[in-house]
Amino acid sequence: MVWYGASTVIMLLGLVIHIIYGYTIYFSDENECQKSPDQFGWFVLMVILLFFGIFMIVGFAILLCVICCAGAIIAGEPSGPTSHASAGAAVFYNPA
Numbered sequence: 001m002v003w004y005g006a007s008t009v010i011m012l013l014g015l016v017i018h019i020i021y022g023y024t025i026y027f028s029d030e031n032e033c034q035k036s037p038d039q040f041g042w043f044v045l046m047v048i049l050l051f052f053g054i055f056m057i058v059g060f061a062i063l064l065c066v067i068c069c070a071g072a073i074i075a076g077e078p079s080g081p082t083s084h085a086s087a088g089a090a091v092f093y094n095p096a
Helices: 002-026 040-075 081-092
Strands: none
């Protein structure tokens, strides 16, 4: 089960890296796909895949945040800036 989850995360990270690399190719000065009629179909396919790739990256980031928050809730750890500050004050502040 752990290997399945780890391989899924590695695959998603690989896709995110590939999409970011695709954007560097798309915005590169050497990209001349728009000018050639023979390559225009590939250009349209690249734009469509990059467009859907942004949604995948956003979904992956949201899923990562949800998993981290769920793990903190399950572990019973406090979350948020005020809970850590009050916990530190209770340990280090002794008015007596």
